[in-house]
Amino acid sequence: LAKIGGEWLAEVCLRRAFRDLWQEQFVTRVPYPDELAPFIASVALPAEQRALIVPILQAEQEAGGKVPLPFVPVLRAQGSEEPGSASVHFV
Numbered sequence: 001l002a003k004i005g006g007e008w009l010a011e012v013c014l015r016r017a018f019r020d021l022w023q024e025q026f027v028t029r030v031p032y033p034d035e036l037a038p039f040i041a042s043v044a045l046p047a048e049q050r051a052l053i054v055p056i057l058q059a060e061q062e063a064g065g066k067v068p069l070p071f072v073p074v075l076r077a078q079g080s081e082e083p084g085s086a087s088v089h090f091v
Helices: 002-026 047-062 069-077
Strands: none
Touching: 002 047, 002 069, 047 069
16 A cells, blocks of 8 residues: 555555454444554545545546545545445455
C-alpha cells in the first residue's frame, strides 16, 4: 500500500482494518482501550492527499482493481462510480 499511495494511504487502510476487526470480534459492547484509541481512530483526508490519491485510485479502478473501502466515498465525491462488486476490499 505504501508503494501505491504513500504511507498515509497504508495507514488509513490499516486503521480501517483494525476497526473492522475490532467490530467483528467485539461488536459494539467493548469500547477501544484508551491506549489503542489514538492508533485505531479515523484520520482526516487532507486536500493535498486527496489530490494525490484520487488519480491513483481512478487508474487502478479503470484497470479492474478494487478500491480500498475507506476511499470509495472519496471517489464517489469525485464523480467516479462506486465499484459494482460487493467484494470491494483493501488492495
